[in-house]
Amino acid sequence: MIVVENLRKSYPDLEFDEVKAVDGVSFRCEPGQIFGLLGPNGAGKTTVLRTLATLLKPTSGRATIAGFDVETQAEQVRRNIGFVSNNTSNYDRMSAREMVEFFGRLHGMPEEALQQRAQLVYQQLQMTEFLEVSGGKMSTGMKQKVSIARAIIHNPPVLIFDEATVGLDVLVGRSLQDTVLELKEQGKCILYSTHHMREVERVCDQIAIMHNGKILCEGTQQQLREKYMQDDLEDVFFELMDQQSAAEGVV
Amino acid sequence: MxxxxxxxxxxxxxxxxxxxxxxxxxxxxxxxxxxxxxxxxxxxxAQFVTENSSKVVFVGQYSFSEFPELIQHDPTSAVLDGELQLPDALLSVVAEEFPEHATVDGVQQSLQQRLDSKEFDAALILSPQFHEYLQYLKAAVESGRSAREELEKLDPSEIPGPVIVYNSVADKSKIARARISNLLEHWEERVRDTLFELGNLPSGVATPIALQLDDIAPEESxxxxxxxxxxxxxxxxxxxxxxxxxxxxxxxxxxxxxxxxxxxxxxxxxxxxxxxxxxxxxxxxxxxxxxxxxxxxxxxxxxxxxxxxxxxxxxxxxxxxxxxxxxxxxxxxxxxxxxxxxxxxxxxxxxxxxxxxxxxxxxxxxxxxxLSMISVMPNVELDLGTSLIPVAGSALLLRNLVESQFDVALRFAIPVMASSAFCCYxxxxxxxxxxxxxxxxFRESEKWDIRLWVRQLFRNKPILPTGGMAIFAAISILMLRYIASASATTPETYQDFVFDNSLSLVLTVGVPAILVACLLTRSPASALRLKMPSLSILGIAIVLPFLLHPSVIWLGEAIQYLYPINPGMKAATAGLEQMLGTAPLYAMLIAIAFVPGVFEELAFRGIILTGLEKDARPSSAIFVSAAFFGITHGILQQSLNAFVIGILLGYVAVRCGSLIPTIIMHILHNGITVILSREGTADAISGLLIDHNGGKIYSPAVAVIGALVAIVLLVILHKITKSHDVDPVPESESPQGVYG
Incomplete structure (x- = not known):
């Protein structure tokens, strides 16, 4: 469903001439699977996800979503994804209902289908109590629910969550993870980026650990633990970071 | 969409x-x-301002026994605290005696000091000599014919008139002066009437010409x-x-x-x-x-x-x-x-x-x-020329509509709308x-370090110049041209002209372009498009200027018709033209054809167009480089002409990927103009010319045929050259700091 092949994105930089934000990243994510991108801040996760959401153009490499190329078929790609990030906010001067239904209409949903789908989404996300509250007056939890509702209103096969739990309290964060798991049950193909180990352990089937624009390792939790002979995923992560730092030191 | x-x-x-x-x-x-x-x-x-009286001092006697009073005591005037209030004239007058044995100069000086210390707003001196002069005038008028001889003996500069002491930099003082002058003017009329009466002359003699104005502008306008x-x-x-x-x-x-x-x-x-x-x-x-x-x-x-x-x-x-x-x-x-x-x-x-x-x-x-202020400037009217200026044309059209001049407004509504629509596009x-x-x-705030930036500029030179370099070169050239033209002196001999003009073009246009190419790019020759084109392209480049010269001359005529050169500038350049007319042909060809042909091309179709083409679509790059080429020509009429020529040259440069054809075209075009402007040379092609505005110009048929053949050649040029596809959004334009 999501196929990324040798994706690169670089920017000119005054100090280092060129910064390789993403440096040859490849992975696949299938329907009914949650693929976790784990990495520290600045690892290149957001750049990968923004490229998949067609906000940025790759410098080289290729990525397809639902068979559509992110560079040449951007519009079709956007119709097949729902993108939730801590950079995608809601309109302050629009109510939850207006916001969600505006995006549904933008996706070209017929009015009747939109209303049916919207009711389902509102119930699923327990939004019915604050449908008429405007964005500016919502709590962080409400805002996050509206963001998710906005992203899934057109029932896309692929969902991308970019550090969606940043700034949320434990309760709201947990509820978001539950929603993601529910969406997985519905057969969605989900790409989930975070820098929290516990989140990855709880929701992701397949994990890729990113650092300095590269994927250092990829596999299921079990595979990673076995490969690096660590019981805890966090230990795997630190082991990899240490190896990476040592390798960079040698270079 | x-x-x-x-x-x-x-x-x-x-x-x-x-x-x-x-x-x-x-x-x-x-x-x-x-x-x-x-x-x-x-x-x-407004009320607050108009109700304030000016405080003034009258030095000397201001009532005259046998003449009308300077101050007409109307019922509203009154004396308050020693000041005579004149509400109608908005003056508050303090009367002072003219000091005994004092001269007018002496009194003037002391009043100046008091005015400086803001004691009053202005002062009027009516000296005893002025009184005597009035008496003398009266006696002269009464004595009849001999009076004329008496009056003719007087030197007008010695007539002791009233003096107003004021300060033109202080607004209050200026207002006070105006009010005193107003008072004096009315009094002068009354004094004149009295003198005419004494001399038995009808009062109509004072104003023998009674002018009447007939304004045909509609009342609403x-x-x-x-x-x-x-x-x-x-x-x-x-x-x-x-x-x-x-x-x-x-x-x-x-x-x-x-x-x-x-x-x-x-x-x-x-x-x-x-x-x-x-x-x-x-x-x-x-x-x-x-x-x-x-x-x-x-x-x-x-x-x-x-x-x-x-x-x-x-x-x-x-x-x-x-x-x-x-x-x-x-x-x-x-x-x-x-x-x-x-x-x-x-x-x-x-x-x-x-x-x-x-x-x-x-x-x-x-x-x-x-641009919008143009609409309130005097002598600026809505015509075809002004209607094409963005914003200004619309402002003038609005002005005409508000003035109910609908006929003018309607006539130029289409050009105004067309020009606005183009700018809008x-x-x-x-x-x-x-x-x-x-x-x-996705631009985010980033720290900009000039040291790193300069290091980067020289360490990682691109093969071709970037859009930023092109804009930098263009703005540098504009500024240098401005400085050069501001400091230029009028040449006295043709040698001066050739030397000054060539040196200034090389230094202000050529050198910046060559410096940018050599210092900031890895391949200066490619940056300046120095590449030999095929023989067929060279052939087309040689023929095109001859075919297009008539059209360009007519274009210049059309531009001058729309935006006439002001007579002052025409007169200023006439002397120079006359002097250059006598200069040897080779000197003029160097100064007007060869030097601009080479160095302007290196800059505008070389570094600037190449750089712009890297970051924008070829059409936009051609348009912008032509705009810069036009602006450097300084005079509006020349700029417009150069802009159009710049588009053609830009197109040829982009299609051929070489500067050689455009250098040839530029030199030939300017060279033909120089040769035809020489005395007698136009006779050789007199069959192609017609009389026009007291001079000669190509016949329109020649211009049209030349242009048509030129279009055919340009189509051939288009066919035999490949378009140089440049990625409109290259890698170098990507932002910094958007990675997660």
């Missing part, structure tokens, strides 16, 4: 803005409230003059500011709030988003103009006529408001609204935050203000470009 999406986006943006109190306040409420409030304040201030000059400027400025606030909120504001990214990853295309936002901004800009016009009309129709008494000074100055009919002049505003909205949208998209967006308002205003393109640029949309 999906118009359903545009409509949905437009409605959303409009609702969002309507729910924002600040936008509503600045775009609708502020303009509606400002005029009545301003009107009231102005009236209050005369009365609306004040409004006609004010309304266009007010409307234009409000149109811009009305566009600016929503634009900043819709672009920079959304970036700041993070909602732009939400929209961008949604299903709508960028162009649909831009169009939706543009329509919203236009709506507000238009609403602001409308609100303004209604507010001006309300103030004009109701307040001024009701509050200000008819016949008062201020009422006369403001004139009659042109009435509600001006509302239809809003139609003129539509293309302007679109243009300003797109400009504001592009500037606001570029900004990272609302605060940064507000900073861009000033440069835009500075651009629009001088360019600005919309620019706004869309901004919206498609990753570098602009």
């Amino acid at each position: 999906n118009w359903f999406n545009v409509r949905k986006l437009f409605i959303r943006e409009l609702l969002g803005q309507l729910r924002d109190r600040r936008t509503i306040f600045t775009t609708v409420l502020l303009p509606v409230m400002i005029y009545p409030v301003l009107g009231l304040v102005m009236m209050q201030v 005369q009365a609306a003059e004040f409004w006609a000059s004010m309304i266009p400027i007010m409307l234009l400025l409000w149109t811009l500011s009305g566009a600016f606030y929503p634009a900043v909120d819709l672009c920079a504001g959304e970036k700041e709030r993070g909602t732009l990214e939400t929209l961008l990853c949604g299903p709508a295309k960028r162009v649909e988003i831009v169009t939706g936002k543009l329509l919203t901004v236009m709506c507000f800009s238009f609403a602001t103009s409308l609100a303004n016009l209604v507010a001006i009309a309300f103030t004009g129709v109701f307040m001024i006529s009701k509050v200000m008494p008819v016949g008062s000074d201020l009422h006369a100055k403001l004139g009659v408001f042109p009435g509600w009919s001006i509302l239809w002049s809003l139609v003129v505003l539509i293309p302007l609204v679109a243009m300003f909205s797109a400009l504001a949208l592009a500037a606001a998209t570029f900004a990272r935050s609302s605060k940064e967006g507000q900073y861009y308002m000033m440069p835009l205003l500075m651009l629009a203000l001088p 360019l600005t919309v393109r620019w706004a869309t470009f901004q919206f498609n640029s990753e570098a602009v949309l």
Whole structure:
């Protein structure tokens, strides 16, 4: 469903001439699977996800979503994804209902289908109590629910969550993870980026650990633990970071 | 583009803005409230100003036994605390004796000191000699014929008239002077009548020519003059500011709030988003103009006529408001609204935050203000030339509409609209470009270190120049040309001209281009397009200037017809032309054909066009490089001509990927002009010429045939050359700091 092949994105930089934000990243994510991108801040996760959401153009490499190329078929790609990030906010001067239904209409949903789908989404996300509250007056939890509702209103096969739990309290964060798991049950193909180990352990089937624009390792939790002979995923992560730092030191 | 999406986006943006109190306040409420409030304040201030009397000192005797009084004691005048109050003349007079044995100079000096210490606003000296002179005049007039001989003996410079001591830098003193002069003028009339009576002359002799004016301007146009000059400027400025606030909120504001990214990853295309936002901004800009016009009309129709008494000074100055009919002049505003909205949208998209967006308002205003001020300049009228100037044409058209000069307005409405629509198209393109640029949309604050930047510039030179380098070269050339022309002296001999002109072109145009190519790029030859083209291209390049020369000359004629060269400049260049006419041909060919042909091409079709082509589409690069080429020519008429030629040369350079053909074309074109301007040389081709405005010009048939053959050659050139596809958004334009 999501196929990324040798994706690169670089920017000119005054100090280092060129910064390789993403440096040859490849992975696949299938329907009914949650693929976790784990990495520290600045690892290149957001750049990968923004490229998949067609906000940025790759410098080289290729990525397809639902068979559509992110560079040449951007519009079709956007119709097949729902993108939730801590950079995608809601309109302050629009109510939850207006916001969600505006995006549904933008996706070209017929009015009747939109209303049916919207009711389902509102119930699923327990939004019915604050449908008429405007964005500016919502709590962080409400805002996050509206963001998710906005992203899934057109029932896309692929969902991308970019550090969606940043700034949320434990309760709201947990509820978001539950929603993601529910969406997985519905057969969605989900790409989930975070820098929290516990989140990855709880929701992701397949994990890729990113650092300095590269994927250092990829596999299921079990595979990673076995490969690096660590019981805890966090230990795997630190082991990899240490190896990476040592390798960079040698270079 | 999906118009359903545009409509949905437009409605959303409009609702969002309507729910924002600040936008509503600045775009609708502020303009509606400002005029009545301003009107009231102005009236209050005006009353305050006019009720203040000027304090003046009259030194010397101001009553004259056998002449009318200088001060006519009307019933309202009174003496208060030793000051004579003259409410009608707005003067408060302190009378002083003329000191005994003092001279006028002495009194003047002491009054100057007292004026400096602000004791009074102005002073009038009426010396005893002036009194004697009046008596003498009276005696001379009474004595009949011999009086003339007596009067003729007097030297006018020795006549001891009244002296006003005042300070022209201080406003209060200037007003006091005007009031005293006014008093003296009225008194002079009465004195003259008295003298005529004494000399038994009819009073009509004093004004033997009674001039009568017959103004054919319709009454409504005369009365609306004040409004006609004010309304266009007010409307234009409000149109811009009305566009600016929503634009900043819709672009920079959304970036700041993070909602732009939400929209961008949604299903709508960028162009649909831009169009939706543009329509919203236009709506507000238009609403602001409308609100303004209604507010001006309300103030004009109701307040001024009701509050200000008819016949008062201020009422006369403001004139009659042109009435509600001006509302239809809003139609003129539509293309302007679109243009300003797109400009504001592009500037606001570029900004990272609302605060940064507000900073861009000033440069835009500075651009629009001088252009709209053209409409109030004396001697500037709406004609084909002025109607084509962006903003200014619309302001003049508005002016004519407000003045009810509908015939003129209708005649030039189409050129004004066409010019505005073209500018509007360019600005919309620019706004869309901004919206498609990753570098602009995801720009984040980054630390800019000049040391690192310079190091980077020299260490990692690109093969070809970048757009930034091209703009840098162009602006450097413009500035150097400006300095050179400001410091240039008029040459006295042709040798001076050839030397100065060539050296200045090499230093101000050639050297910057060559320096940028050599210092900042890895392949200076490619940067300057120094590549040998095929023989067939060379052949076309040699023939084209001969074929196109007649059309270019006619183009120059057309431009001069639209924008006539002012006579002062014509006279200034006539002497130079005469001198150059006698210079040897080789010298003129070097100075006018060879040096510009080589160095201007190196700069404009070399480094500038190559750099621009790397970062923009070839058509935009050609357009912008031609604009720079035009601007460097300094004189408007030459600039327009050079702009058109620049587009052709740019096209040839881009198609051939070589500068050699354009250098040949440039040298040949200028060379032909030089040769034909020589005495007698035009005779060789007299069959191709006709008489025109006292001189010779190519016959139109020659121009048309030449142009047609040239078009055929250009089509062949297009066929035998490959287009050099350049990636419109190259890697180097990508932003910094957007990685996660």
